[in-house]
Amino acid sequence: MFHILHAEWLAPGIRRFLIEAPRIARKQQPGQFVIVRIYQEGERIPLTIESSDPQRGTISIVVQSIGKTTNLLNSLDAGDSILDVVGPLGKPSEIQKFGTVVVMGGGVGTAMAYPTAAALKRAGNRVISIIGAKNKDLVILESEMRAVSDVLMVTTDDGTYADKGFVTDKLRQLIQNGVPVDLVLAVGPIPMMKAVAEMTRGERIRTIVSLNPIMIDGTGMCGGCRVLVGGTSEFACVDGPEFDAHRVNFEVLVQRNTTYREQERESMAQFRRGHEAQPAAKTETVCAAEEARP
Amino acid sequence: MTAPARPSLNPLPLKERMKVPRQPMPEQPAEIRAANFSEVNLGYSPELARQEALRCLECAKPACTKDCPVGVKVHEFVQLIVAGDFLAAAAKIRENNVLPAITGRVCPQEDHCEGGCLMGKKVKPLGIGYLERFVADYEQHMGFRVLPKVPATGKKVAVVGSGPSGLTVAGELVRKGHRVRVFEALHELGGVLVYGIPEFRLPKTIIREQLDYMRDMGVEFETDVVIGRTITIDELMEEEGYDAVFIGTGAGLPVFMNIPGEHLNSVYSANEFLTRINLMKAYKFPAYDQPMLDLHGKDVAVIGGGNTALDAIRSALRLGARKAHVIYRRSEAEMPARAEEAKHARQEGIEFHMLTNPVEFLPDSEGWLGAVRCLRMELGEPDASGRRRPVPVAGSEFEIPLSVVVIAIGTSANPIVQSTTPGLGTDKRGYIQADPETQRTSRRGVFAGGDIVTGSATVILAMGAGSRAAKSIDQYLTTGQW
Numbered sequence: 001m002f003h004i005l006h007a008e009w010l011a012p013g014i015r016r017f018l019i020e021a022p023r024i025a026r027k028q029q030p031g032q033f034v035i036v037r038i039y040q041e042g043e044r045i046p047l048t049i050e051s052s053d054p055q056r057g058t059i060s061i062v063v064q065s066i067g068k069t070t071n072l073l074n075s076l077d078a079g080d081s082i083l084d085v086v087g088p089l090g091k092p093s094e095i096q097k098f099g100t101v102v103v104m105g106g107g108v109g110t111a112m113a114y115p116t117a118a119a120l121k122r123a124g125n126r127v128i129s130i131i132g133a134k135n136k137d138l139v140i141l142e143s144e145m146r147a148v149s150d151v152l153m154v155t156t157d158d159g160t161y162a163d164k165g166f167v168t169d170k171l172r173q174l175i176q177n178g179v180p181v182d183l184v185l186a187v188g189p190i191p192m193m194k195a196v197a198e199m200t201r202g203e204r205i206r207t208i209v210s211l212n213p214i215m216i217d218g219t220g221m222c223g224g225c226r227v228l229v230g231g232t233s234e235f236a237c238v239d240g241p242e243f244d245a246h247r248v249n250f251e252v253l254v255q256r257n258t259t260y261r262e263q264e265r266e267s268m269a270q271f272r273r274g275h276e277a278q279p280a281a282k283t284e285t286v287c288a289a290e291e292a293r294p
Numbered sequence: 295m296t297a298p299a300r301p302s303l304n305p306l307p308l309k310e311r312m313k314v315p316r317q318p319m320p321e322q323p324a325e326i327r328a329a330n331f332s333e334v335n336l337g338y339s340p341e342l343a344r345q346e347a348l349r350c351l352e353c354a355k356p357a358c359t360k361d362c363p364v365g366v367k368v369h370e371f372v373q374l375i376v377a378g379d380f381l382a383a384a385a386k387i388r389e390n391n392v393l394p395a396i397t398g399r400v401c402p403q404e405d406h407c408e409g410g411c412l413m414g415k416k417v418k419p420l421g422i423g424y425l426e427r428f429v430a431d432y433e434q435h436m437g438f439r440v441l442p443k444v445p446a447t448g449k450k451v452a453v454v455g456s457g458p459s460g461l462t463v464a465g466e467l468v469r470k471g472h473r474v475r476v477f478e479a480l481h482e483l484g485g486v487l488v489y490g491i492p493e494f495r496l497p498k499t500i501i502r503e504q505l506d507y508m509r510d511m512g513v514e515f516e517t518d519v520v521i522g523r524t525i526t527i528d529e530l531m532e533e534e535g536y537d538a539v540f541i542g543t544g545a546g547l548p549v550f551m552n553i554p555g556e557h558l559n560s561v562y563s564a565n566e567f568l569t570r571i572n573l574m575k576a577y578k579f580p581a582y583d584q585p586m587l588d589l590h591g592k593d594v595a596v597i598g599g600g601n602t603a604l605d606a607i608r609s610a611l612r613l614g615a616r617k618a619h620v621i622y623r624r625s626e627a628e629m630p631a632r633a634e635e636a637k638h639a640r641q642e643g644i645e646f647h648m649l650t651n652p653v654e655f656l657p658d659s660e661g662w663l664g665a666v667r668c669l670r671m672e673l674g675e676p677d678a679s680g681r682r683r684p685v686p687v688a689g690s691e692f693e694i695p696l697s698v699v700v701i702a703i704g705t706s707a708n709p710i711v712q713s714t715t716p717g718l719g720t721d722k723r724g725y726i727q728a729d730p731e732t733q734r735t736s737r738r739g740v741f742a743g744g745d746i747v748t749g750s751a752t753v754i755l756a757m758g759a760g761s762r763a764a765k766s767i768d769q770y771l772t773t774g775q776w
Contacts, residue, residue: 022522037481043574043584044481069583084481086518095497214582216569219479219520221489221546223563233550233557238710252557255661259559264587270580 002085005058006078010140011133013065014108015074016050022057024049024087030115031093031210031242034061036170037084038073045069046215046237048112050141059085062111062140068267073082075275087257089218090241093208097124099182104110104167104196106188110141110263112210118148120185124149127230128179130170132188137162168195181205184247190254207245211236213253214260222272228252303377306348316418324641328611331493334638335399338421338428340380346421347375349413357410358422363758364390364462368407368422370608375425387426392465392508393458395434395500398417398427400601401754402632430644434503438499444471451773452477454711455519458486458753459542459744461504462760463767464513470768475514475690477521482573485544487753488567489573490602492609495635498649499695510638522714527740538767541726541735541742542760545750546708549700551597555655560587560663564602564702568609577613593695595666597621598702599629600750604639606643606700610643618644619694623651623671628681643663647694649673649684656701704750711746725749733763738776741767 006018024034028049039043052059059157065071078080101120110131121127127151133139134157146152153170154162163170167188174181176270184207186196193209200207215225215235220238227236228249234240304311320336321327327334338346350372358368362430366387387394411419418535449472453460456478464474482488484501509515521527521543530536533601550556565584570576574584595617596607597624611618620639622629625648631634644734649671658664670690673682707724710747718728719736726735726742733741743759745751770776 004456023519027524033475041575041582041584083388086479086520087523089523090521108664216566216574217480219523219549219710221545222566222569223550224552224566226557228557234549238547256557257560259587260585263579267580267583268584 002082003169004080004082005077011138013074014062014140016060016062016066017073017076018058018060019057019085020057021085021087021188024047024085025052025057026054026194028052028059028129029092029215030095030119032087032088032090033112033241034059034087035089035215036082036086038076039083040067042072042083042219043069044084044216046089046218047213048108049115050111051115051228062108064108067264068265071268071271071275073186077119086218088170089172089237090190091239093119093185093242095119095123098206100126100128101183102171102184103127103129103145104171104184104186104188104192105131105141106167106192107138107188108184109188109192109210110145112143113185114141116185116187117145121150124153125183127173128181128188129153130155130167132156132165132167132192134158150188166195167192168199169201171196171199175199175203175205182261183208184245185210185242189259193245194250195249197250200245201289208242209245209248210241211243211248212241212252213256227256246294251262297759301447302352303373304348304350304352304489304668307464308351308762311351312413312416314345314349315340316421317348317424319421319424321596321638324643327350327494327644331609331612332721333497334494335427337431339422340378340428340432343380343425343428344373344378345426347372349420350376351412353412357412358420358518361406361410363406363754364761366390366407366426368420371429372420372422372425375429376696380429380432381436383429386431391419391426391757392462392763393504395428395430395504396458396487396496397754397757398423398425398430399496399500399751402752404633405752406754409512425741434500444469446473446773449473450475450535451760451767451771452530452534452539453542454527454539455479455542455544455744455746456483456515456646457487457544457744457755457756457758459543459763460485460594461508462757463743463764464538465508465540466514466761466764468508470764472768472771473514474512475516477519478515479515479520479543480573481517481518482517485542489569490605492568492605494608494612495605499735520710522710527571527711527715527718527737528590538739538741540733540745540760540763541711541740542744542756543708543746544756545745548701549704549706551652553652553654555657555663556701558655558657558661558663561655561697562698564596564598564606564700565605565705567700571609572612574637579591581688588614589698591616592697592737593617593619594698594700595619595621595694595696596700596702598704599624599631600702600704601631601635601752603700603702604631604635604644606702607644608635608639608642610700611644611697615698617648619664619696620644620649621650621652621668621694622683623649625649625673625682628738651684651686653691656693663696663699665695666699667693689701693748694721705745707746707749715740723749728759731762732766733753733759734766734776739770 385584408419576586671684
């Protein structure tokens with residue numbers, strides 16, 4: 001049992017939890033994730049660790065309501081508990097002094113990009129952060145990102161906040177303006193990460209993406225999270241989740257992530273029926289956000 | 295034939311024993327069990343058990359005990375069955391085997407105790423596995439527990455992984471008075487016994503009762519801990535005060551074939567397929583949240599010829615598959631699966647395609663798996679494993695239509711513990727190096743055994759390693775000598 005000490009909405013459908021998990025808190029490094037199972041009949045899902053506090057023995061995770069499990073999780077509050085939290089899993093981000101680093105967070109991906117941005121800053125890099133969301137309400141962790149960045153750019157798809165457009169527009173501008181970029185880290189929806197990879201490939205800018213395929217155990221045992229990288233199978237849970245963007249086969253990733261689309265819809269419909277009392281609008285907004293384009 | 299070494303409780307003269315037929319194991323009829331997950335074998339009645347036990351020749355130099363990786367005193371427990379003292383028989387097994395209800399079900403007895411049985415040379419070997427299962431189940435039904443009273447030694451042992459090797463180490467060491475804590479990465483205890491072996495071969499209640507027994511004996515368990523990630527071996531020893539650590543992390547990463555089409559959505563590894571079913575209960579979706587592909591009316595195949603392959607395909611059959619195929623590149627003689635499982639699978643209507651090797655998974659019009667393209671093979675010269683190497687027959691390509699395929703061709707070493715434990719010696723394939731007698735690794739106080747040392751093997755071989763490790767850990771903790 002893992003106790004939720006604090007829970008807050010960062011945006012509609014995006015919630016941050018402070019969870020008591022002393023062992024994970026002591027070991028967490030940027031780029032790593034946890035696997036969570038909420039209750040006995042629940043599924044295991046991977047979730048980003050946004051930050052941790054080894055002294056207090058807490059970790060914080062950021063969750064976007066997308067399917068049944070994330071919706072259920074986001075219905076929990078301080079005082080509730082989660083049956084299983086395992087981690088920290090995956091290889092930590094490679095942190096060293098690269099020079100100028102562009103950190104890109106799309107939607108809830110910003111939560112995963114944030115600890116790595118902070119570590120890159122501490123390592124002496126010039127950090128240019130670009131975060132984007134569908135609209136004003138869905139922009140998250142802006143002040144946190146600002147605090148660890150030399151420059152922060154914000155975009156919204158609809159222009160309701162900051163600059164209208166996609167995070168990739170900002171990256172293109174940087175490249176066009178001749179800003180020397182030594183490394184790009186992109187975390188967000190697959191189409192965004194793919195667009196970033198295509199943009200930096202020709203420029204020969206080293207680019208890292210954090211992948212989030214279907215996963216069960218998170219320790220390498222099941223192989224469900226295999227992704228094609230440079231033509232060979234790699235497991236996101238033990239070989240990743242971060243990979244060289246220019247070697248990732250994004251088409252296979254997109255296709256494999258659709259495996260259970262039918263079951264996911266059924267689960268979600270069942271969840272909605274059980275939660276008729278809840279305003280449906282919240283979930284719908286969020287389902288739309290899932291399809292966010294770069 | 296050797297004469298009995300001591301006065302026998304068996305009323306039958308030796309010659310008469312040979313005439314008693316091997317008592318068949320009662321089982322669910324194949325056509326019924328192929329549609330349910332209940333256990334295939336139903337177990338001996340006391341009458342059947344005594345009848346079977348009468349067949350033991352009580353050899354002076356019994357091959358059964360010698361060939362058992364944990365050295366179960368077969369004679370002695372079988373004699374106790376003859377005498378009708380089933381609980382004493384169970385206690386006798388437990389002297390060497392902490393998981394008798396499990397080994398009685400999943401051991402490949404033909405490779406161990408029953409393989410060298412003298413009876414088997416003339417007629418059929420003694421049903422040692424069936425008898426072991428009978429007394430273990432009898433003990434569980436009686437709820438009878440003998441809790442050892444041993445003084446605490448004050449020594450602490452951490453066991454990494456709650457599979458067969460780890461549980462053996464824990465069960466043996468707690469009886470010596472050491473404090474033992476078992477760490478498990480998953481949310482449920484039992485390792486491969488829980489995520490890998492299906493209900494129809496090893497019911498979860500059996501494992502749970504064995505675990506409860508261990509708890510009663512004082513073993514501590516902690517789930518959701520990935521050693522190497524959540525806490526390292528060094529931290530266990532330096533910060534949490536463990537005097538010794540046993541690594542039994544088991545089978546590792548699933549191996550894929552690296553052939554085209556392997557990334558299609560309906561291509562599973564056996565570990566993923568079985569984990570979804572056994573651990574996550576995905577076949578009960580949507581009552582359970584973890585999904586799996588609906589197999590009703592689908593053509594399903596497994597690639598491979600081991601126990602895991604048969605577990606996977608027989609599960610698929612039970613989940614409604616229309617056709618269930620086993621595709622194996624060698625011949626039946628080389629199949630590593632237990633003889634009984636292959637027999638059961640055939641009875642249930644599984645189709646076997648021997649000497650057949652997949653070369654490509656072909657998509658259907660909507661991008662899901664549609665068929666597998668295979669080559670016929672023939673057996674050539676023996677390879678490194680001593681088995682005859684399968685060689686492709688030129689121009690023999692053919693296709694089998696399929697909706698779902700499960701790849702069960704083995705595993706490779708999981709790197710998590712090795713890569714986070716400085717100074718821990720590994721071989722060139724990444725498995726942990728351990729002395730075959732003492733199970734000691736290159737790190738003082740750290741022992742290892744089971745699949746993480748040998749590569750994919752069996753429950754009983756892992757338990758054998760656990761048993762040897764327990765002896766040498768006890769010795770190390772008692773003498774302090776490495």
